[in-house]
Amino acid sequence: MSVTERRRTSARRESLLGTEPGAFASAKFARITPMKARRVVDMVRGMPTEEALALLQFAPQAAAVTVRKVLESAIANAETTEGLDADDLVVSACLVDEGPTMKRWRPRAQGRATRINKRTSHITLVVQPAEVVAARKSGRKSNGKSA
Numbered sequence: 001m002s003v004t005e006r007r008r009t010s011a012r013r014e015s016l017l018g019t020e021p022g023a024f025a026s027a028k029f030a031r032i033t034p035m036k037a038r039r040v041v042d043m044v045r046g047m048p049t050e051e052a053l054a055l056l057q058f059a060p061q062a063a064a065v066t067v068r069k070v071l072e073s074a075i076a077n078a079e080t081t082e083g084l085d086a087d088d089l090v091v092s093a094c095l096v097d098e099g100p101t102m103k104r105w106r107p108r109a110q111g112r113a114t115r116i117n118k119r120t121s122h123i124t125l126v127v128q129p130a131e132v133v134a135a136r137k138s139g140r141k142s143n144g145k146s147a
Contacts, residue, residue: 022128023078025053
């Protein structure tokens with residue numbers, strides 16, 4: 001199904017992709033701090049999806065596992081809902097937003113307590129065809145159709 005054939009477009013899709021072809025996936029309330037997740041996400045931004053998956057598979061950071069799952073989901077969404085070829089996709093945008101923080105207490109010496117913040121993240125990855133990303137970088141306006 002192409003973008004023009006869609007009957008209903010969500011506001012989230014509209015804000016991430018506009019009218020261009022592509023797909024996205026997100027993981028909400030992931031138990032990884034946003035700072036650590038951003039380190040991993042910055043590595044894969046702008047990469048072809050095959051290279052990004054290979055990089056994430058062998059990355060030593062703990063957040064790489066979660067980011068890899070989100071990327072696999074975005075690729076599957078692009079194949080099933082948009083009918084795009086998985087070999088032609090590029091990670092065009094990556095967002096890591098801060099989720100709610102769980103506040104915990106740790107007992108300390110002399111009857112005191114210190115606070116421990118267990119942070120969560122909302123990770124969103126957007127994949128688009130390579131020609132759409134290249135057209136955007138070169139400044140050309142893309143109509144969403146490939147010639």
